[in-house]
Amino acid sequence: MKFTEIKHLSHPQHTLTLVPAQEPYSCDGCKQKGFRLGESSCYECKQCNFHLHEECAMPESSAFHPFFKTCEFKFVENVQGERRCDACGKDVKGFVYQCQHKKAYDLHPCCMKLERTLNGDGVKLYLREKVSSRLKCLKCKSKNVAEDFKGWSYESDCGQYCYHVACVKDLILENWKKGQTSDTGLQIMVPNMKDAVEQSGRGKKGKKFNKYLTKALLVLKLIVSAIFGDPIGIAVVCFEQLLSS
Numbered sequence: 001m002k003f004t005e006i007k008h009l010s011h012p013q014h015t016l017t018l019v020p021a022q023e024p025y026s027c028d029g030c031k032q033k034g035f036r037l038g039e040s041s042c043y044e045c046k047q048c049n050f051h052l053h054e055e056c057a058m059p060e061s062s063a064f065h066p067f068f069k070t071c072e073f074k075f076v077e078n079v080q081g082e083r084r085c086d087a088c089g090k091d092v093k094g095f096v097y098q099c100q101h102k103k104a105y106d107l108h109p110c111c112m113k114l115e116r117t118l119n120g121d122g123v124k125l126y127l128r129e130k131v132s133s134r135l136k137c138l139k140c141k142s143k144n145v146a147e148d149f150k151g152w153s154y155e156s157d158c159g160q161y162c163y164h165v166a167c168v169k170d171l172i173l174e175n176w177k178k179g180q181t182s183d184t185g186l187q188i189m190v191p192n193m194k195d196a197v198e199q200s201g202r203g204k205k206g207k208k209f210n211k212y213l214t215k216a217l218l219v220l221k222l223i224v225s226a227i228f229g230d231p232i233g234i235a236v237v238c239f240e241q242l243l244s245s
């Protein structure tokens with residue numbers, strides 16, 4: 001069940017209310033820039049502009065993840081030292097799930113909760129610990145998010161589409177900052193976008209490319225929904241504006 005009002009130790013002075021997020025916020029628990037949007041997606045103290053992801057406000061005291069079969073993760077509010085999330089590669093600056101091993105793994109609460117499979121409009125995506133050998137992430141055109149870091153990705157069941165979770169996160173945040181309708185964002189999202197547009201309507205090749213493009217956008221939309229919240233949320237609406245501009 002969901003509590004519409006809670007008291008939280010990280011903000012003891014006021015009651016927090018569960019609200020639908022209207023715009024990007026920074027979570028005061030995990031300190032992740034970014035947001036989860038949707039129906040009832042974060043706990044807020046309006047007065048103080050304080051926000052907590054639902055995942056951060058209501059954590060499980062211990063959790064398991066199929067990618068780390070021997071690890072038991074505990075929810076930690078204050079991590080020591082410099083840590084990096086083993087899913088998205090971003091810094092850990094606040095709330096985190098950390099495993100009990102000496103060389104511990106860290107997962108942001110929202111990364112811990114990423115769906116293993118995504119489904120929509122005939123497309124199925126699988127969460128992967130690393131990019132499959134025959135693929136590359138379509139955004140960064142690489143297997144690894146950073147030189148020494150692979151990072152999780154979503155891969156389509158047809159084996160043609162693959163994006164790092166980190167790359168999709170960056171993409172949306174960049175575009176949000178720039179104003180959602182910049183078409184440069186679009187071009188980064190789908191490689192050869194320009195070619196595709198130029199070719200559109202010109203014979204067989206153009207048609208094939210447009211089909212590829214349509215599916216690539218669908219794939220991205222699913223991943224955006226998984227990262228940023230429910231599929232009818234604002235992220236997707238903005239995303240669609242971005243795509244139709």
Ligand SMILES: [Zn+2]
Nearest residue numbers: 027030053056
């Ligand atoms: Zn959070």
Ligand SMILES: [Zn+2]
Nearest residue numbers: 014045047048
């Ligand atoms: Zn407050």
Ligand SMILES: [Zn+2]
Nearest residue numbers: 071099100101
């Ligand atoms: Zn472990």
Ligand SMILES: [Zn+2]
Nearest residue numbers: 085088108111
């Ligand atoms: Zn993460």
Ligand SMILES: [Zn+2]
Nearest residue numbers: 137140164167
């Ligand atoms: Zn990438």
